[in-house]
Amino acid sequence: MGNALRFLYGGCCKPQSDEPDSLGPHGVTISTVGVSALAHDLFQFDITSQVPQGLSQHVVSSKKAQANWYKKLHQAWKEAKPPPKTPEDAAKLITQTLKKHKKADVEGLLAFYGLPLPHALVEVETSSTPAYQPQHWKFELHTLPVDAKAVADGDGITVYVDTRDPRESANVPIEVHEYAIRRSKARAVKNYAEADALQKNIVDAGYRVINGPNNDDILARKYRIRLRGIDAPESAMPFGKQAKEELVKLVQGKSLKVCIYGEDRYNRSVGDVYCNGTFVQEFMLKKGLAWHYVAYDQRPEFALWEKEARAARVGLWASSNPEKPWEWRKDRRNGV
Structure with missing residues (x-):
């Protein structure tokens, strides 16, 4: 390589x-x-x-x-x-x-x-020339195929990126590589207790060893992704289950391209997600399974896609006044 x-x-x-x-x-x-x-x-x-x-x-x-x-x-x-x-x-x-x-x-x-x-x-x-700073997204991820269990809800996905990808390889701590090498050697001699302990060290560092399509071990980095610019219903809200199910159907088993803008207060990477050419936020908004999250994203096309779904009364817009997820969360925090 x-x-x-x-x-x-x-x-x-x-x-x-x-x-x-x-x-x-x-x-x-x-x-x-x-x-x-x-x-x-x-x-x-x-x-x-x-x-x-x-x-x-x-x-x-x-x-x-x-x-x-x-x-x-x-x-x-x-x-x-x-x-x-x-x-x-x-x-x-x-x-x-x-x-x-x-x-x-x-x-x-x-x-x-x-x-x-x-x-x-x-x-x-x-040199006093400042380093280039992108005005928009900061970097791009190309993920391994997504597991259905990795979809938390209609606007959150956990993904893994192969550390052999040159976009990722230079950033892997050397101790994580060493854990992976030692784990492989331990499994080869059937020392599964040591292998499991090393896997825990890898997971604690934000990585995971995944079994690849050719039964090979893949060292992968974990990213928790928050879809930028939309807010889907929470699982306990009307259409929360449907939002998650539609997102699962779209991304399950697929490799995603994610353009990362930064992190939110929960240490999730906030980004735009693409699946086989489909812009996932657009898909969710047009299906009527998410709100345009105007407080954090003012892109006019998001407002247009929400407006179109409202007019067609699809998804959650079948209700004349669906409860907004940010208000639902606020009420729960305040004990309402």
């Missing part, structure tokens, strides 16, 4: 225009993919003791020397708090860890991952 990431770096991730290319902390761009490839190769080295293919074309020292570098780099990455997130961070880790090694090897290793050379790092440190 490391070599595939480097190919991605050199090909599809080159900017095609003058527009900023960053997709936020999870974007596959020239700003993150080199870090992802390095992280992946270090984790693989810890398992196999093998350096990545093609590295010898960029450096002058032997495979034995290269293995020594990766051993040192893996240890340095483990000890880094936090681990490198940017190309500059990763380049500094390499140059500082291998500062006594040949200059040609250090520069070749940086070039192999598309990381800035030492002279470029000085320019970055002295």
Whole structure:
């Protein structure tokens, strides 16, 4: 996968225009993919003791020397708090860890991952240009297929993202990778008590090991998603059950694209959700199974979709004055 990431770096991730290319902390761009490839190769080295293919074309020292570098780099990455997130961070880790090694090897290793050379790092440190900040959504998720049980209600879904996805791989704490490796080894020798304890550590860190379609283990990150801009009836309200059932029917077994804007006060990721080309919030509003949540989202198309459902008297709009979920929650908090 490391070599595939480097190919991605050199090909599809080159900017095609003058527009900023960053997709936020999870974007596959020239700003993150080199870090992802390095992280992946270090984790693989810890398992196999093998350096990545093609590295010898960029450096002058032997495979034995290269293995020594990766051993040192893996240890340095483990000890880094936090681990490198940017190309500059990763380049500094390499140059500082291998500062006594040949200059040609250090520069070749940086070039192999598309990381800035030492002279470029000085320019970055002295630059006063602010980092690009997206005006709208911050980053994008591509999920694993959704389980029906992961749908909490008509506006909330729990999803999992494969950490092998280069949008995600650079952000996985190294201890979580280590838990997953140890869990796999424990299961191989049928030490299920240890495997279960390690799985608990993984879950507590916000991840999960999921059984994949080929009976392989997939380390995945958990995200609780709150659909931005809509508010569906609570489960105990009229049409609450129907809202959840319709959302389940739409997303069950499907992989979703989620554009994340931020987090709410319950630490859920707030985002726009797409399922096989269907904009899920639009689907729920047109079905009459959610309100436009104007207090948090003023998009005019949401107001239009709600208005159309009201006029057609579909879903909850069959009632002339359905109770609003935010008022229902307020009444319950106040003991009404």
